[in-house]
Amino acid sequence: MLESARMAIDSTYLDYAASTPVDPRVLQAMLPFFNERFGNPSSVHRFGQVAEAALEDSRERIAEAFRCRPSEVIFTSGGTESDNLAVRGAARAERKRRKAGHILTTPVEHPAVLNACRHLADLDDFELELLPVDSYGRVTPDAVRAALRHDTALVSVVYANNEIGSVNPIAEIAAVCRAAEVPFHTDAVQAAAHFPIDVAALGIDLLSIGAHKIYGPKGIGALICRTGVELIPVQRGGSQESDRRAGTVNVPLVVGLAHAVTVSGQRRHEEASRLRTLRDRLIDGVLGIPGATLTGHPDDRLPNHASFVLEGIDGNRLLAALDLAGFACSSGSACKSGNPEPSTVLLAIGIPPDLALGSLRVTLGRPTSDDEVDRFISAAPSIVRALRAHAAALP
């Protein structure tokens, strides 16, 4: 076995927006499908039938949770692929159908959406327009209404922001798009862990989810695509997933995704309110540090999500110092630390570049205890003070 696989990690994990551990119930449900029940769901024989039954049962579980039809669930390799399939698939289908070549999204999207849109603009001559966001990184329905054109092919707005936690008014934005008959996509990879999402009631045409942000395995996700919304597939091959996503479906991971969705739905309300209380205690604690500011909306944010900028602090040094002290946090941006560029999300909400370099994201999860939050709050101020003293002592 690899040394790294045996090593216990002696640190407090406070980075649940980056990834979550697989829930033991999810792991148990997946295990038989790696070996005993390994068949290809497309095969005619009994091995295939067993795999296919698991695949369709998983599809039904997900459809039930998101209040859609099983035929509207497309399995993908994760949040990134779901976003790419939604953006590329719907934009290209709308161009083919009615020559629409205009894409509306926001400057605060996850790179999976933003870079897929940029790629379409660079290589396929789509026109990309970024919607204005407020100082919390939220989009208003009026901004969407004002920017929609007769040739808009797709609107994509993140449900809840991974970096700053703010939640968008998704139902209202979806209603504006529906009235204009333009497909509406939302990236709900973060939101799905915390909010019940009824795609029909919310009026969402395309919704991306990923398992490893909701206590499921990495490398699996789904795109929910409302009946009647056309998609041109991104990868070609076999006719799996009703011709919308070629390739043998990863049955064990699909079973894991479906169980992660089911488990997330249980006690969701109690868990969200527990996390909200802990989050607010953590926010109050960090805001006691001089020169600390909350980023994102104070109330309309993910229940587990706290994010800040700190004056006179290099965010990467802060993460390293916190890690040494036994706390695993993040700067919030998807990029690895070591990238000295300020986050484009923070710049988009009007934070000056040097302040944006001092960003910190602390995200809580199911295993997070009161004690872990208390220990973080008592350790953080002196770590920040030491870093500032060190920076001031430099020539």
Ligand SMILES: *Cc1c(COP(=O)(O)O)cnc(C)c1O
């Ligand atoms: C993590 C994340 C993604 C990417 O999902 P993967 O499954 O890691 O590819 C996309 N969007 C948001 C908002 C995320 O937090």
